[in-house]
Amino acid sequence: xxxxxxSKAVNEAIAEEMxxxxxxxxxxxDVAEAGTPFKVLSxxxxxxxxxxxxxxxxxxxxxMGLAVGAAMTGSRPIVDLMFGDxxxxxxxxxxxxxxxxxxxxxxxxxxxxxxxxxxGATRRSAAQHSQSLHALVAHIPGxxxxxxxxAYEAKGLMKTAIRDENPVVIFEDKLxxxxxxxxxxxxxxxxxxxxxxxxxxxxxxxxGTSSMVQVCEKAxxxxxxxxxxxxVIDPRTLVPLDEDSLINSVKKTSRAIVVDEGHQSxxxxxxxxxxxxxxxxxxxxxxxxxxxxxxxxxxxxxxxxDITVPTPERVFEQALKSVKGELxxxx
Amino acid sequence: MSRNSKKSxxxxxxxxxxxxxxxxxxxxxxxxxxxxxxxxxxxxxxxxQEAVAVGICEALKSTDKITSxxxxxxxxxxxxxxxKEMFCELLGKEEGYCRGKGGxxxxxxxxxxxxxxxxxxxxxxxxxxxxxxxxxHLGKDDVTVCFFGDGALGQGLxxxxxxxxxxxxxxxxxxxxxxxxxxxxxxxxMAAGELTARAxxxxxxxxxxxxxxxxxxxxxxxxxxxRARKGEGPFFMxxxxxxxxxxxxxxxxxxxxxxxxxxxxxxTERDPISNFAKWLLKEKVLTEAELNQIEKDVQQDAKDxxxxxEAADYPDVSEVTLHVYKQNQxxxxxx
Ligand SMILES: Cc1ncc(C[n+]2csc(CCOP(=O)(O)OP(=O)(O)O)c2C)c(N)n1
Ligand SMILES: [Mg+2]
Numbered sequence: 001x002x003x004x005x006x007s008k009a010v011n012e013a014i015a016e017e018m019x020x021x022x023x024x025x026x027x028x029x030d031v032a033e034a035g036t037p038f039k040v041l042s043x044x045x046x047x048x049x050x051x052x053x054x055x056x057x058x059x060x061x062x063x064m065g066l067a068v069g070a071a072m073t074g075s076r077p078i079v080d081l082m083f084g085d086x087x088x089x090x091x092x093x094x095x096x097x098x099x100x101x102x103x104x105x106x107x108x109x110x111x112x113x114x115x116x117x118x119x120g121a122t123r124r125s126a127a128q129h130s131q132s133l134h135a136l137v138a139h140i141p142g143x144x145x146x147x148x149x150x151a152y153e154a155k156g157l158m159k160t161a162i163r164d165e166n167p168v169v170i171f172e173d174k175l176x177x178x179x180x181x182x183x184x185x186x187x188x189x190x191x192x193x194x195x196x197x198x199x200x201x202x203x204x205x206x207x208g209t210s211s212m213v214q215v216c217e218k219a220x221x222x223x224x225x226x227x228x229x230x231x232v233i234d235p236r237t238l239v240p241l242d243e244d245s246l247i248n249s250v251k252k253t254s255r256a257i258v259v260d261e262g263h264q265s266x267x268x269x270x271x272x273x274x275x276x277x278x279x280x281x282x283x284x285x286x287x288x289x290x291x292x293x294x295x296x297x298x299x300x301x302x303x304x305x306d307i308t309v310p311t312p313e314r315v316f317e318q319a320l321k322s323v324k325g326e327l328x329x330x331x
Numbered sequence: 332m333s334r335n336s337k338k339s340x341x342x343x344x345x346x347x348x349x350x351x352x353x354x355x356x357x358x359x360x361x362x363x364x365x366x367x368x369x370x371x372x373x374x375x376x377x378x379x380q381e382a383v384a385v386g387i388c389e390a391l392k393s394t395d396k397i398t399s400x401x402x403x404x405x406x407x408x409x410x411x412x413x414x415k416e417m418f419c420e421l422l423g424k425e426e427g428y429c430r431g432k433g434g435x436x437x438x439x440x441x442x443x444x445x446x447x448x449x450x451x452x453x454x455x456x457x458x459x460x461x462x463x464x465x466x467x468h469l470g471k472d473d474v475t476v477c478f479f480g481d482g483a484l485g486q487g488l489x490x491x492x493x494x495x496x497x498x499x500x501x502x503x504x505x506x507x508x509x510x511x512x513x514x515x516x517x518x519x520x521m522a523a524g525e526l527t528a529r530a531x532x533x534x535x536x537x538x539x540x541x542x543x544x545x546x547x548x549x550x551x552x553x554x555x556x557x558r559a560r561k562g563e564g565p566f567f568m569x570x571x572x573x574x575x576x577x578x579x580x581x582x583x584x585x586x587x588x589x590x591x592x593x594x595x596x597x598x599t600e601r602d603p604i605s606n607f608a609k610w611l612l613k614e615k616v617l618t619e620a621e622l623n624q625i626e627k628d629v630q631q632d633a634k635d636x637x638x639x640x641e642a643a644d645y646p647d648v649s650e651v652t653l654h655v656y657k658q659n660q661x662x663x664x665x666x
Contacts, residue, residue, distance in 0.1 A: 033587060034515035057485030057521040058452045058513055086451070124372030124423075126434045128450035296655050300434030301423030302371050303645030 001182040007040045009151035009183055010116070010172065013158035014041070014078065016187065018048055021076065024162060027054035027063050028080025036080060038118075038177050064090035064115070068098045071113040071167070078162065081117035084171060085131045090115075098167040099142030114161045118174040120211060120261060121298045121309050130298035130305075132210075132261040134171045135268050138238045144168040144192060145238040149213035151181040153236055156190030164192070173211040173261075193240035197249070201229030204255040204319050207246060207272060208234060212259040218312035219319060228323055238268060246272065247279050254285040255322045259310050264292030286322045291315060341616050347389050347545050348611060349625055351381040351604045354405045356633040357414065358576075361404065361421060361435075365580040369641065371423050374435040377405030379575035382603035383508050384409035386548025387476055387568075390556045396444045396462045396475040398455035401436050402574070403448030406478050411443035414636035424643040431646050432654070444473075452513075453479060453486030456505075460492040463503035463564070474502045474559045482513025484522045484529065496565040497533040504555055505530065505567045508542065510574045515588045530567030542572030543603045546610075573597040 004012070018024045026044070028036070032055045035042030045053040056063045060081065067077040081087060087094070098111045119132035138145045144166055148154035154172060161168040198213065199220055208216035213234045220230035231249050235241055250256045256276055258269040269290035276288045294308040321327050358378045364370040377384070380402075388397070388409035399406040407417060412428065420427025420438050427433075428440050439447030446462060449455040459477030466473040483489060484507065496503050507526060511518050518526075527537035540551050548570060555566045575598060577585050611617045617625075 030515050037514070055516055055520065058482045059485040059487065061487060062485075089451075124434070126372070126436050126450060127432075128436070128454075294651065296652055297432075299432045299651060300371070300429075300437070301431030301646055303423060303648065304431070304651045307648055307651055 001184060003180040004151055004183050005178050005180050006148070006151040006154045006172065007038065007177040009155035009181075010040050010158055011042070011044065013155040014162070015044060015047065017159055017162040018044075018052065023074060024076045024078065025052040025054060026078040026080060027056050027067070029056055029058055029082050031055060031080045037082060038174060040177060041080070060086050060089040061093055064093040065097070067113045067115075068093055068101070068111055071098070071111040072101060072109050076112050076162065078114045078116060081115060083129050084117045084119045084133050085128050087117060087133050087136065091136075094137065094143070094167070094169075095140045099140045102166065103142060110165050111167050112165045113167050114158075115167065115169045116158070117169065117171060119171045120173040120175050121293065122305055123175060124300060124302060124305065126300040127297035132171070132293060134169070134209075134238060135262045135266070135271075137169045138268065138271075142167065143239065146170045146192065147210045147236065147238060148172060149208070149210055149234045149236070150176075151179065151183050153190060153196070153234070155183055156188055157192075157236065159187075160189045160192055163189070171210065176211055190236065192237045193242050194236065195242035195245035196234045196236055197231065197245065198234060199230070199232040201231035201253065203229045203253055203323055204257065205231045205233060205246070205249040205253045206257050206259065206315065206319065208232065208259045209238070209268060210261060212261055212310060215310055215312050215315055216259055219315035222312060222316040223319055226320070228319070230319060235272075241272075241275075243275055243279070247276065250276050250280045250288075251283045254283050257289040257291055257315060257318055257322065259291045259315055261293050261309055263295050264290055265295050267292050286325065286327050289318055289322060289327070291318060343389060343549075344611060344616050345625075347385050347549065348604075348607055348617070348622075349629065350385045350389070350409055351545065351607065352626055352629045353414075353632075354378075354381045354384065354408045355604060356629045357404055357408055357417065360418070360633045360637050362576070362580055364421065364637065370421055372434060373579045373581055374404075374421065375402040375579045376574065376576040377402050379597065379603075380508060380510060380542065380572045381405055382545035382548055382607070383506070383542045383570045383572055384478070386545045387506055387552045389549050390552035391444070391474065391476065393443050394471070395473050395556070396446055396459070398446050398459040398462070398475070398477050399438075399448040400455070400478055400480060400483075401448060401450050401452070402480065403438055404435070407438050407440055407445055407448070410440060410445045412440040412445065414633055415639055416440075418636045418640035419643050422640050422643070423645060424640055425646040425650070426643050430650065430654075432650075453483035453489055455479065456483070456486065456489045456492050459505075460496050460501060460503050463496065463501040464499070466502055467499070472502075472560050474504065474556050474564070476504045476506050478506050478508060480513060481507060481509040481511070481518040481526065482521060483507075484526060485513075490529065493530060493533050493535060493565070493567075497535050500562055500564060502559040502562065502564045504552075504559055504565065505535075507567070507569050508572055509569055510572050512574070512578070512589065514578045515582075515585070517588070526569050527567060535565050535567045537567040537569070539569045539571065542570030543601045543606065545603055545607050573601070
């Protein structure tokens with residue numbers, strides 16, 4: 001099968017959907033001629049023109065609001081938010097407006113829009129360009145949240161997001177744009193709420209989101225060398241969450257670590273760990289572990305930044321402790 | 332440019348020249364560090380816009396405040412920062428102004444009234460206006476200058492705070508550096524109508540000035556700062572200028588949005604430093620030899636600072652959790 005970059009996969013997904021449905025348009029900063037700073041959208045304006053690939057002023061709350069109104073009235077907008085950190089600027093329009101409209105209108109209005117943005121640290125971009133803020137929106141009922149972990153996921157999830165009748169936020173890892181993966185030429189969609197089991201194992205379940213899936217896979221390789229079989233699962237969407245796949249895996253392995261790049265406190269790892277505790281408690285042989293980013297603003301200095309995010313080595317160490325029964329309270 | 336006849340001004344002229352040369356030298360060295368892969372991440376260079384930061388900051392005292400942008404090295408130098416701490420910050424070293432935690436986009440220099448660069452476009456409009464409110468509230472006569480680019484005119488926050496600044500006569504000056512582009516897009520594609528009309532709508536006195544002419548910038552700034560200090564603010568300045576490099580150091584192939592000929596025109600005919608040098612010679616403020624000496628000293632200073640910063644230590648890893656919260660009096664050590 002051919003291999004393409006995550007960036008190309010996103011580009012293809014959007015182009016295919018825009019060819020299929022003329023109500024779709026995309027807007028954001030430097031999306032047209034520049035094709036975004038990460039060059040993800042290069043070529044789209046040439047095909048679809050500036051009426052459908054729209055460069056906006058640097059007015060995030062403004063164009064987010066426009067997207068909500070457009071989505072309520074028959075268009076299907078895709079909003080490009082250059083950095084996930086800017087989600088704080090659009091929170092009102094996204095969470096007070098888009099997320100609640102369908103519910104508040106008793107099901108009469110709907111907001112089929114996609115907000116595509118990114119996450120991920122270790123790019124030396126400091127505290128306002130490195131955050132992983134998906135937990136914030138996952139907290140708000142009415143929003144769906146997708147977290148592609150490879151080019152394959154990025155394409156399939158994007159196409160599903162565009163066809164969804166609800167506001168969907170997609171977080172791409174900006175360090176993965178050039179990573180290649182096999183992606184079929186034929187059309188495919190990845191349904192929301194279906195986790196992907198990347199690797200089966202019986203000793204411990206490693207649940208990872210976005211680029212943390214790779215971290216978990218590397219940790220699983222290291223564990224394999226020690227004769228420990230880790231199962232690696234990627235939920236792919238946080239909302240909806242494929243709880244069953246996660247729970248079934250943990251029932252089998254009786255141990256789990258949840259790895260996510262958002263801050264550890266009050267985040268995705270805690271949410272998933274808690275669901276496992278609630279629904280698989282009597283199958284567990286060790287406490288479910290959370291591994292998120294440190295609870296600090298992302299520091300600029302490489303000497304500090306690299307220790308703020310989970311690494312394969314640290315996941316490996318933690319998994320080893322779990323399997324060996326060395327996890328004690330307070331340890 | 333018109334020569335203000337008083338000889339006592341010569342010191343200020345020389346200082347402004349020096350500061351502009353220092354900014355240029357700082358940026359050239361930052362670019363070299365980037366190209367040599369010695370600088371973590373990217374940086375946005377101020378080269379070409381020196382007269383704006385220097386002309387304005389020369390009109391400020393050190394307790395006056397500024398807020399800066401992602402393109403913030405120039406503001407930082409102009410407000411009185413040292414090369415050593417700046418380069419250390421750019422390289423993520425412990426002795427940097429922010430102990431390596433901020434980097435290029437968050438460089439700040441509290442002691443000289445620089446409240447910091449900002450990686451959120453328009454993100455400092457509230458901070459600047461709040462600093463002005465605070466000065467008024469605390470009975471201080473400090474003035475705050477809010478530097479921002481033409482692109483920041485897209486941010487609604489600016490209009491909310493300009494309204495309050497006007498209602499409450501706050502001592503703040505909005506300095507809009509119109510370098511014709513926000514990233515890869517022309518200003519006229521991002522901002523409808525006249526730029527200054529925005530401020531005028533709030534009854535804010537607005538001026539347009541040639542941002543390549545340090546004397547013109549300084550003259551206007553002296554006037555507005557003095558008046559803002561007396562409670563006659565706020566004011567709005569549109570400074571027409573140009574960035575010589577790409578949006579950031581990695582923006583090399585940029586002819587699709589900006590022709591080379593345009594860049595050449597600004598660099599050769601409108602360069603704020605060489606034009607001011609010519610004026611200083613003509614007015615006999617400095618000789619050719621003195622100009623060269625300034626250049627040489629500044630280059631040496633920059634070189635030494637880079638060498639120092641390269642050899643300096645990274646922060647200890649224990650610093651990662653330090654400064655998330657400020658310790659209250661009587662509290663134990665922060666965890
Ligand atoms: C809120 C926000 N939106 C977008 C960006 C990405 N971005 C960084 S600089 C920039 C252009 C800013 O243009 P301008 O204000 O004119 O400043 P200049 O770069 O020309 O100095 C953009 C869009 C950002 N940092 N913050
Ligand atoms: Mg600009």
